[in-house]
Amino acid sequence: xxxxxxxxxxxxxxxxxxxxxxxxxxxxxxxxxxxxxxxxxxxxxxxxxxxxxxxxxxxxxxxxxxxxxxxxxxxxxxxxxxxxxxxxxxxxxxxxxxxxxxxxxxxxxxxxxxxxx
Numbered sequence: 001x002x003x004x005x006x007x008x009x010x011x012x013x014x015x016x017x018x019x020x021x022x023x024x025x026x027x028x029x030x031x032x033x034x035x036x037x038x039x040x041x042x043x044x045x046x047x048x049x050x051x052x053x054x055x056x057x058x059x060x061x062x063x064x065x066x067x068x069x070x071x072x073x074x075x076x077x078x079x080x081x082x083x084x085x086x087x088x089x090x091x092x093x094x095x096x097x098x099x100x101x102x103x104x105x106x107x108x109x110x111x112x113x114x115x116x117x
Contacts, residue, residue, distance in 0.1 A: 016115035021056035067098040
């Protein structure tokens, strides 16, 4: 069987790390409000949904960051727009977000800091 788990992160353009169930794949992401705030809240966070086995073999490190797209017709295009910055990262794009993510097979997060909201 399969299950879906969630993580809430701060949107950052720098690589950060989170812990996800072993063998997970990012399946959805959306803007998320501030936890515990009364009334309407700004969408300060991103809620990530990962699909994994319902009985995973533990946790693993996932690198994640917000991506930037190249603006069509830009006079001064950003040479880093649309690129991950590390090898084998996977792009995730939906109506709201552009993210880069990568499962860290070595488990040390490559020295990137944890993403803690």
